[in-house]
Amino acid sequence: MTQEAWWASPSLWRKSAAWITGGSFVMLIFLTFDTMSYIQAGGKQVPGYSIINQRVDYQFDEAQNRYLPVIGPEEPLFGKMLTEEEAAALVSKGKLNTQAKNCMACHTLLGNGAYYAPDLTKSWLDPSWGSKEVREQQMIDFLMNPQDRLHNGLGRRMPNLGITEEEARATVAFLKWMSAINTLGFPHNFKAIDQSDAPAQN
Ligand code: HEC
Numbered sequence: 001m002t003q004e005a006w007w008a009s010p011s012l013w014r015k016s017a018a019w020i021t022g023g024s025f026v027m028l029i030f031l032t033f034d035t036m037s038y039i040q041a042g043g044k045q046v047p048g049y050s051i052i053n054q055r056v057d058y059q060f061d062e063a064q065n066r067y068l069p070v071i072g073p074e075e076p077l078f079g080k081m082l083t084e085e086e087a088a089a090l091v092s093k094g095k096l097n098t099q100a101k102n103c104m105a106c107h108t109l110l111g112n113g114a115y116y117a118p119d120l121t122k123s124w125l126d127p128s129w130g131s132k133e134v135r136e137q138q139m140i141d142f143l144m145n146p147q148d149r150l151h152n153g154l155g156r157r158m159p160n161l162g163i164t165e166e167e168a169r170a171t172v173a174f175l176k177w178m179s180a181i182n183t184l185g186f187p188h189n190f191k192a193i194d195q196s197d198a199p200a201q202n
Pocket of ligand 1: 097098101102103104105106107116117118120122123124126128143149150151152153154155156157158159161171
């Protein structure tokens with residue numbers, strides 16, 4: 001009887017299969033934890049919720065050749081500094097509102113959703129809110145009564161979704177927080193509202 005070639009032995013293939021399955025499993029666990037460190041609030045790409053206490057800008061980064069969020073000085077939303085817990089509660093309420101009212105039926109959030117209306121990822125930074133001084137109130141007014149106005153020349157109107165002032169404020173907090181997420185340059189070439197401080201008067 002001729003000797004079987006080493007690579008044709010069933011036991012070799014059985015052992016290889018067991019090692020490869022085991023190795024892949026360990027790799028998968030590692031990648032899961034690694035991904036979590038990027039996508040969790042307070043992680044490498046997603047800021048903690050109290051970021052709504054600060055200025056969020058979006059500037060071109062020469063080294064990475066893409067637009068990236070830039071966190072600036074203290075600039076509390078609605079003029080009120082919030083603790084991490086208060087900010088988390090407000091942002092979470094805003095997120096729940098976007099789910100309850102199904103904004104994704106028309107909009108995209110972080111690129112997910114429908115293409116009828118503008119992407120909301122950087123809506124906080126949209127120059128059509130006018131200026132950074134009036135933006136918060138403009139956003140609340142728009143969310144509560146969007147049917148009255150053509151906001152950014154898209155030619156489509158958003159219907160009134162019965163959003164209360166409290167819900168609108170929470171939604172604005174959610175939108176501000178979302179604009180600070182590092183989306184690796186998405187949406188591409190978005191030009192943010194000018195937020196530089198007025199030059200000192202003298
Ligand atoms: C039936 C479709 C529809 C739904 C649902 C909808 N929107 Fe809109 N939304 C629009 C349209 C259309 C516009 C563009 C209006 C304009 O330019 O005048 C718009 C514009 C906006 C803008 C301004 C965007 C910008 O940066 O210029 C914001 C903010 C916004 N919507 C938030 C929301 C939120 C939050 C929800 C869910 C609570 C929501 N929308 C649900 C259709 C919709």
